[in-house]
Amino acid sequence: MTRANAVAAIVGVGDSEYGRETGKTAMQLHYDAARAALDDCGLGWADVDGLFSCSTSPALHGLQLSEYLGIHPRYVDTTSLGGGTWEMYVEHACAALRAGLCEVALLVYGSAQRTEFGSKLGTGFRARAVGPAQYHAPYGLTFVAAYALAAQRHMAVHGTTSEQLAEVAVAIRKNASRNPNAMYRDPISVDDVLNSRMISTPLHMLDCCVVSDGGGAVVITTADRARDLRRDPVWIRGTGSGVSHDSVIQMDDLATLDAGVRSGTAAFQQAGVGPEDIELCQVYDSYTITVLLTLEALGFCKPGEAGDFVSGGTLAYDGALPTNTDGGGLSSNHPGMRGVFLLIEAVRQLRGDDTPWRLEHRPSLALCHGTGGQLSACGTVIMGVD
């Protein structure tokens, strides 16, 4: 893997404090994360000329964030497609860099959703029954229920079991035990997952992501500039995006993450590698079912076989395919949209950053895959180090 193929590299990553209520506002968390990422690469605020961020707030986020930070980027992208948007921002940033529309892209996210809405976000219901929502809002479709519908379908079509879904949570919790910043670190067993409170059948509480405050940021620049900066560049080898639907009630096949099939195919094709070459995965784990669907969509296993694939600790840091090595959304942090944290963790492991949860064997090729909304849209990024 040489840098000759790559247009751009991730040169800095950073996160704010995260976890239960931080006492900070969403805007403050954006600043904290951005500052940490800029400190990481040694670039300054004046260097940033591209801003990539979105929010679920009703404000014109690109303007509000630029104003709050006090910057005037010449390129702003507030594409808002759910939690996987940050993986799509990598693709967008590469395109902008290639076109010369910006030189230093700052991808940033921050949310104080736990402080603002409390810990039961996925089971609350705030949509008005207007527009397309008029067909599902009156029926109490929660976020957890949306994913539960997919899990139920996957079980019916493929025979996937609750135990197999639980294996995902167990492995990722094992990874979280090494991360002092993770919200939940105590090891859990399959039985613990099955005995946790049922939220919406078949998903139990421990099948669902945590709810936290937090912010994260990533800095991407051209190959030329990357060469001169303080950290080893992490080269962007391939990207892909896919859009499927908005509400799960309009999803074509609930047992297939179609948006992920498309984003993954594009990313692998551009990178010129296959699933067998990937040494580290950071995949969106809003729910255990999200991970199973993703592994199948990306071709790590055949459709219907993800349950077997994840059984026995495959995704643990010492397993065959280390996944969500920081403890993911299931155990570490999930401030509403966690796509940026997938990128941050992949970069940290690829660079061999000195953290308590650093992998013993440094990987050289990693895949990040974000899934947003209700299995609605996906972004895939393949990145590597020399």
Place this chain on the structure above:
Amino acid sequence: MNEVRRLEPQADDTSAPYWRAAAEGRLLIKSCLGCGRTHWYPRQHCPHCQYSETEWLTASGRGYIYSFTVVEQNRSSAFRDQVPYAIGLVTLDEGARVFGYLRSPLEQLAVGAAVTVDFEQAGDASLPVFTLAEDGAAP
């Protein structure tokens, strides 16, 4: 009561006939005048082929459960007193897939089970819901 009112469907030009029919005990879906495929929720155009002309079709109301879930936790004031309740996707005989409450004993629900449409009041609105068909046989 205010919370329930807030979640009543707000009819628009496209959906007004749909909700009127529901109040009359009929489930309407759309059929494309170009490709012939049915769809739900209703649009003016066909979301399969994007042809601009569609017509209403009164569905038989029969179908089978494509997927379902029993919601046991919902903190919203509009729903927290209703848990546990079942919601699901139903593939109608006509091909379109619809979403709604499944109003049969929860332990009898299964993917593949045959269902028929029913209607229930929610404030001023009439909502299509589904119940297990008498024979309950999977297709």
